[in-house]
Amino acid sequence: MKSETTSLTDDLESACNVLHGGGLILYPTDTVWGIGCDATNAGAVERVYALKGRADRKAMLVLLDSADRLETCVEEVPPIAWILMKQAVKPLTIIYPKARRVAPNLPAEDGSLGIRITDEWFSGQLCRMFRKPIVSTSANLSGRPSPASFRKVEEAIRAGVDYVVRYRQDDTRPARPSSILQIGAGNQIRIIRE
Numbered sequence: 251m252k253s254e255t256t257s258l259t260d261d262l263e264s265a266c267n268v269l270h271g272g273g274l275i276l277y278p279t280d281t282v283w284g285i286g287c288d289a290t291n292a293g294a295v296e297r298v299y300a301l302k303g304r305a306d307r308k309a310m311l312v313l314l315d316s317a318d319r320l321e322t323c324v325e326e327v328p329p330i331a332w333i334l335m336k337q338a339v340k341p342l343t344i345i346y347p348k349a350r351r352v353a354p355n356l357p358a359e360d361g362s363l364g365i366r367i368t369d370e371w372f373s374g375q376l377c378r379m380f381r382k383p384i385v386s387t388s389a390n391l392s393g394r395p396s397p398a399s400f401r402k403v404e405e406a407i408r409a410g411v412d413y414v415v416r417y418r419q420d421d422t423r424p425a426r427p428s429s430i431l432q433i434g435a436g437n438q439i440r441i442i443r444e
Contacts, residue, residue, distance in 0.1 A: 261416050262372070266379045273412030274298060276403065279313065280341045280370035282388050282396045282425045283403055285411060286313075289323075289383035292353040298385060299355075301410040304392040309357055311343050311364030313386045315377035323365060323383050325350050330437040341366060341428035345442070347435075352383060366428055372417045388427065398424040 265275045265286075272294045275286045285301065287294035289312045298310065312323060317335060320327045325348035334344060349356070349363035357363045366386070368374050377384055388396035389403045397403045400419040408414055430442035 258372075258417060262375055262379055265376055265413055265415055268413040269376075269380050269382075269384065271412075274301065274410070275413045275415060276389055276408060276411045277373060277376065277415040278370065278400070278418040278421070279373045279386050280366070280368045281428045282398065283400055284373075284386040285389050285407065286376075287385045288380075289352045289356055289385045292355050295353045295356050295385060298387060301407065302387065302390070302392050309362070309364065310385050310387040311366060312352065312356070312383040313366055313368045313373055313377055314383055315368060315374045317367050319383075320346075320365060320367075323350065323352055324348055324363060328433050328437050330439065331433060334431060334433075334439070335367065338429070340426075341369075343428045343430045345430065345432035347433070356385070362432070364430065372415065396427055398426070 265277060268275050269288050272288065272291050274297055277284055277286050285298055287298055324346040331344055335342065343364045343366040345362050345364045347362050349361055352363060368377065389407050390396050391404060391406060399422050429444055432440040432442055434440060
């Protein structure tokens with residue numbers, strides 16, 4: 251058990267070091283496998299767009315380990331957001347207005363930012379260790395399906411990141427993307443993806 255714990259610690263530390271250095275990681279999340287980077291580093295965010303072949307300004311979401319950290323990324327957390335998070339029965343990404351303290355090329359053109367509080371072990375530990383928001387976008391080329399497991403991640407994505415997390419690579423349980431809700435003016439809720 252000790253060697254497994256050491257291996258997990260090494261995996262976390264390696265991923266965290268790559269993030270601190272402005273690199274990209276391929277890692278498991280509470281949904282599908284994701285490409286991650288430091289959400290405050292514009293150069294790293296640009297690399298993710300380039301790797302996916304995705305248009306700039308098609309915003310990507312970020313992961314946090316705790317709802318207590320939401321206000322580090324957005325100017326205001328509408329009261330309805332707390333209710334939505336509490337009632338969610340599966341992973342939920344909420345798009346908030348007025349992002350702040352993230353790379354300027356990360357939010358959508360209207361300044362909004364999607365954030366999900368992860369309850370998956372590895373990504374949660376990584377967020378705690380890194381102490382900044384981490385980009386999480388599905389590990390696929392633009393227009394291709396999201397990988398339901400590590401084995402479904404295309405070689406171009408694996409080769410394009412600086413570190414591939416070892417944890418959960420053998421997990422074959424099919425994963426699914428999160429629900430996405432957008433909170434607008436007056437607490438209006440728009441369903442983007444169920």
